[in-house]
Amino acid sequence: MNNESTAPEARPEPDRRTIRRWQRYLANERLEERVYRNLADRRSGEDREILLALATAESRHQEHWIGLLGEHAQKKRTPDLITLSLAFLGRLFGSVFVLALAQQSETSSPYDDEEAASAEMAADERIHAEVVRALAARSRARLSGNFRAAVFGANDGLVSNLALVLGVGAAGVGNHVILLTGVSGLLAGALSMAAGEYISVRSQRELLDASTPDPESRHALADLNIDANELALVFRARGMDSPEADARAHRTIAAAKNKNVAPQLPSLDSGVDRDELGTGLGASLSSFAFFSSGALIPILPYIFGMSGLPAVFLSAGLVGIALLFTGGTVGLLSGTAPGPRALRQLAVGFGAAAVTYALGLLFGVSAG
Structure with a gap:
């Protein structure tokens, strides 16, 4: 029986074409990190936190390629056209172009077909595309x-x-x-x-406007008979089922009677945003x-x-x-x-x- 331990197989030295490809990936990740951080500087609150988290993920991906490239990581390569366009148009036109291009860049990531990229990195890029898609939707809505x-x-x-x-x-x-x-x-x-x-x-x-409740109607809530509960009909007409409408109406009338509050009646959701319109x-x-x-x-x-x-x-x-x-x-x-x-x-x-x-x-x- 052979008790000698087997050493792990050494990774073969990559050829020049492979090295250039990995260097381009590294350049893309570095530029994408800068783009996300620049965007974060223009935002606040939750948007800023999300963009900084994306930048951190891109930094993680850089470490992967730096580890594979070793001394070759010092060689600077030009990012691909989409990533360069992302940075250029972002400086020229603002965040909506950055986010739109970032969505395209993340969606078309080559990591799914790249043997040297980990499954985690490929999954990250897919999820990043969905994160950016959600952020971009807000900017598109304003346009x-x-x-x-x-x-x-x-x-x-x-x-x-x-x-x-x-x-x-x-x-x-x-x-x-x-x-x-x-x-x-x-x-x-x-x-x-x-x-x-x-x-x-x-x-x-x-x-x-025709689907928006009359503001004067809310002043009648305190005088409604809570047992007859006419307000429940309004909630049912707005799409609630009968038990949910009764419960909501009781709470609304009680609040109006006890606190002299005149809450706004619910509007029908048309699926159209006035700002988008x-x-x-x-x-x-x-x-x-x-x-x-x-x-x-x-x-x-x-x-x-x-x-x-x-x-x-x-x-x-x-x-x-x-x-x-x-x-x-x-x-x-x-x-x-x-x-x-x-x-x-x-x-x-x-x-x-x-x-x-x-x-x-x-x-x-x-x-x-």
Whole structure:
């Protein structure tokens, strides 16, 4: 019987490609820690504590890669593109972009497929994505009302006026007609969008107001008959079952009688946050401004006197760049990869423009 103990198998020396990959992971973790700590400096209370805890976790992950790299840990590597974008856009635009990009970064962590990463680290990254998702939701909520109107307005202006200008231009009309058509489309579309957003938001707010209890009703609570318990009907109408409504109504009436308190009656939860909804005027102005800015881009070549195919190609190129930007921005704020969203926006916009351009060519030939 062999009593000799077997020494643990030594880890093989990693090759250069592996070392570079681990160094990049370490660089990512270091930058992510700094980003979380910088965000924490701008926050207070529970948000600050959560962000500092995330930073501490990233520091833990750094120790793992430092241990594997040994002397190679001293070599500085550039973080990947997403992590660099996270830091850059955070400094430029504020926390909402940081959190959105951090969500994307944590979700697309390579640790699931990395043999050198521990299962705990991979699990950490998955849970970090959910933590950041929850934090980002608050920032998105503050943007969603007026930001939604702004993005939709810009996209509508880009696509509709490009389609209008290309369709009219393909029919063979003169430059002044194309320019007049584009300016008319800009004004008509911007005013229509602004009016539509204002009516939409105001109508939603009026519907919310209709579900809010009359403030004067609460003053009648102290005079209710606690045995007849009419208040229970209110709670049942608001969604409670009968026993829960009776108990809640007894407590409310008793408090009103004994303490001369007039508590607020419960509102029906509509699932719509007034802050997320935005204001009618804010949504209207955002929609008008961004539709106008979007609709201006397709007619810029014609404003500067260009005509024919050069004007068509430049107009389409400028709109394409703008569509990629707006689509990518929405993708970033959604916590998803910006590339697919940008390409989807481009495909939809150019698809609509191509149809109207083809129809313009057809009608131009027919008229000729």
